[in-house]
Amino acid sequence: MFVQLIELNAPRFRIVNVKLPKAAPSEQEIVPVLVDARDGLPLRLAMRWVMRSRRMAVGEKTLADDLRAASLLYAFAEDELGLNLDETFAEGRRLNASELERLIEYLRAGKGGMRGIRALSTTGQIVANAERFLRWLAKPLDRGGKTFVSPQDIVLYHEQLNHSFADLRAFRSRGQRKDPLSAEQDLALAALISPLKRSNGRYEAPLRFPDSCPWHPLTRLRNWIGYLLARELGLRRGETGKVRIDDVRDVDGPCIAVRRRPHDPEDIRTSGSRPKVKTVERELPISQVLAMAIRQYSHTLLRDGGRRGCSTPYLLVTADGSPISGSSLDAVWRAINNVLKLDLSWHVLRHTWAEETADDLLEEHSGQLDSSEVVLGIIRELGGWAPGSSTPLIYIRNALKKRGNAYLRKRNSKFDRELLHG
Helix, strand or coil: CCEEEECCCCCCEEEEEEECCCCCCCCCCEEEEEEECCCCCECHHHHHHHHHHHCCCCCHHHHHHHHHHHHHHHHHHHHHHCCCHHHHHHCCCCCCHHHHHHHHHHHHCCCCCCCCCCCHHHHHHHHHHHHHHHHHHCCHHHHCCCCCCCHHHHHHHHHHHHHHHHHHHCCCCCCCCCCCCCHHHHHHHHHHHCCCECCCCCECCCCCCCCCCCCCCCCHHHHHHHHHHHHHHCCCHHHHHHCEHHHEEECCCEEEEECCCCCCCCCCCCHHHCCCCCCCCEEEECCHHHHHHHHHHHHCEHHHCCCECCCCCECCECCCCCECCHHHHHHHHHHHHHHHCCCCCHHHHHHHHHHHHHHHHHHHCCCCCCHHHHHHHHHHHHHCCCCCCCHHHHHHHHHHHHHHHHHHHHHHHHHHHHHHHC
16 A cells, blocks of 8 residues: 655644555545544544545645644644544544534644644634535534434524634635636637638637747647537536546547546656646637647657557646646746736636626526526536535625626716707
8 A cells, every 4th residue: 555644834744645456457546634643543434434525526735624624623632621532523422513613713823733822824724624524424424424404403503603713714715716718808819829820810720829829839839628528518627637638539529638637647747736726627619719729739750749659548638748737738838928018818718708608698598487406407517516516606695797788888878968969
């Protein structure tokens, strides 16, 4: 068994990466497991949480963050309650309101680790992860318990957790959301990086790029394919880097499968630079233009800017035939940003795709009583968000806001005409 230790703040506990038995010759999975550093044994409920609930829903970094928060709950149970969390919570114990307050004080004071007082933003993030574990612990059927807890009791406990942690959750640090491309920026980007077209507006075949394209000639086709995956399909950066040749299929037309492959043995990239598929798998139709670009890229020799001759199954590759790393994917935008004087990234393209898709779907489903719910469900499916995710609502609200502003501008113009010509 392969085990790699990862340093953790709490000295009593460690996270180890454990290689699971192969499910098939082409599959290999490594999952983080929380162990007691004093005896080297895994913590039972934390391991069940990972294996039964979290491992297929989130990436390895998120799993590690989850387990760091779980380790603090184990430390709190020992230090403040004098309990073994695995033994007592397996029997159905839950934290009461007073104990939840003590937990908050424990985390805020920096206990359970080697650091001093934690910042409110740090504590807020820990609390969010710890709350997720506590919610799971309250469900005996999920954690393998034998006791019966009524659904009403679980709902009440969840409400208690929500109330206890509400103030700290508000301090969770969040990055500044980048705005999507404006219509002018979208056109300028496409004009800068797209292949040459004939007089009738169709792309030349084989695809050729203008000298004005700021990418290196040998990376232009590869980078443009990545751009199309993000702009046409809304793929995340990690999903773009994880697409394999065998994910490009023909199911009622060309399509691409977005698949989760935890620690694929053929993915030779280091953990820090390895792109990751974040949440939900899906299969998405692609345009004939993107299909044509992938065919040309696949049949062009590596030395000429294609991928023919490389051994990796991953679609986008570097000059030596290795799968493209996360840092190389980020570097794609440096030359573009220097020319356009923007701060573009893969997620900017995803935002642009999502708001455009929300607006188009609202138009297509206008008149239906539950149009927003229908649009929300479709965007979740297409964008790979979890079934309960509220993130797509942001794009729906923005699309509705744009429609509302357009209506007001049109309405205001009527008053302007009356003022000017009255």
